[in-house]
Amino acid sequence: MLAQAAGDCASTQVAVEVIQLLMTAKRVGPGQHEQATVSAMLSKLALQGPMRSADLSHFLQLDPSTVSRHINSLVDSEFVAKTTDNHDRRVQWIQITDSGRARLQTRMNERITQLEKVTDSWSEADRQLFSALLSRFVTDFDRTINEADHEAEQA
Secondary structure: OHHHHHOOOHHHHHHHHHHHHHHHHOOOOHHHHHHHHHHHHHHHHHHHOOEOHHHHHHHHOOOHHHHHHHHHHHHHOOOEEEEEOOOOOOOEEEEEOHHHHHHHHHHHHHHHHHHHHHOOOOOHHHHHHHHHHHHHHHHHHHHHHHHHHHHHHHO
8 A cells, every 4th residue: 555655656655665664673572672772882882992872872872871871781681891991980881891892792692593584585696786886875875864964963
């Protein structure tokens, strides 16, 4: 029904498929959403290094108190560590630990297994093409979101 209403425009079809993907992803159990947030936090820290909880909150678009709760849980699990800034004792930096990296790798392996099941009937060429196009899409989507955020801050 949604696809019929969308018409034939390629951009509209992509939008419909992204909506469908997000709706499918939301069918995952409640515990999975929590894991997804934790994985996103650990991934961000692994990719960009130590950051303040406010930066994680902005990245995840979550309330600071929610992010703080997750951080405290991650500290308790020894997946992240807090350090105090040398120049401003009020600032705390959150950084991923070796245990956090191991947890992130475990989650990545689980995702890879799931995606292998999804694409099992695909040719290797199709998987490579999908990977290249998806990577390009995510990069460009992130860039446009960042540009829109920057423009909103300037206004």
